[in-house]
Amino acid sequence: MKILLMGALLSSVSFMAQAEDFTxxxxxxxxxxxxxxxxxxxxxxxxxxxTFVHKDPYNVHNIMFEPxxxxxxxxxxxxxxxxxxxxxxxxxxxxxxxxxxxHCHPHYDAGMMGEIIVDRPSTPEEKSTAPAMGHHHAEGSxxxxx
Ligand SMILES: [Cu+2]
Numbered sequence: 001m002k003i004l005l006m007g008a009l010l011s012s013v014s015f016m017a018q019a020e021d022f023t024x025x026x027x028x029x030x031x032x033x034x035x036x037x038x039x040x041x042x043x044x045x046x047x048x049x050x051t052f053v054h055k056d057p058y059n060v061h062n063i064m065f066e067p068x069x070x071x072x073x074x075x076x077x078x079x080x081x082x083x084x085x086x087x088x089x090x091x092x093x094x095x096x097x098x099x100x101x102x103h104c105h106p107h108y109d110a111g112m113m114g115e116i117i118v119d120r121p122s123t124p125e126e127k128s129t130a131p132a133m134g135h136h137h138a139e140g141s142x143x144x145x146x
Contacts, residue, residue, distance in 0.1 A: 019047040019093075024114065026063075026084070026104065028056040035059055035107045037114035046119055049093045054084045061104045061112070063090060069101030071126045076100070098122035 025038045035056070044050065052063050063080040070076065073096070080090040082105075094100065099122040103113035 018045075019049065020044070022048060022050045024050055024052050024116075025055045026052060026061040026112075028058055035061070035104065035110055035112045037104070037112065040114045041117070042114070043117045044094060046095060046097055047093070048118070049091055050116060052080065052084075052090045052092075054086055054088045057086045060085060060106060062106065063102050064105050065100055065102045068128055069099070070128055071096050071098030071100075071122050072128045074098070074100070074128070094118045098126050 022042060022044055024042060026035075027038050028035050037052075042050065054061055060083045062082055062084050065074075065076060065078045067078070070078075075095060076092050081088070084090065094116065097119035098117075100116040100118065101113070102115070
């Protein structure tokens with residue numbers, strides 16, 4: 001019994017040791033005026049954590065995952081604090097494979113966006129087709145497709 005328990009503990013520890021931490025910076029280019037995520041595209045593995053770090057003294061930024069741009073049933077917080085300032089950071093752990101598209105809400109029109117690929121891109125079946133923010137459809141309501 002004791003041996004079995006230790007085995008379970010050891011295997012969970014070694015699984016956790018494999019998870020890695022990545023950083024995405026939220027930046028501003030003083031010469032061009034561009035606001036951007038760096039890297040814009042990041043490839044990670046399931047279980048890894050990404051920390052978004054605000055590195056811009058001039059602009060407020062945030063992170064919003066796109067409701068249709070993440071895998072179905074993805075269990076992540078869809079939005080960071082609304083106003084992040086220099087030095088602020090926000091962490092997300094990704095436990096489901098697929099593509100995750102996000103943008104900065106104040107700079108959506110400026111093209112401040114990025115993508116995280118966990119293991120591999122989403123398959124067409126995995127892509128979420130949920131309406132905005134995903135919580136407007138009541139569970140148990142009868143489908144009304146035509
Ligand atoms: Cu921004």
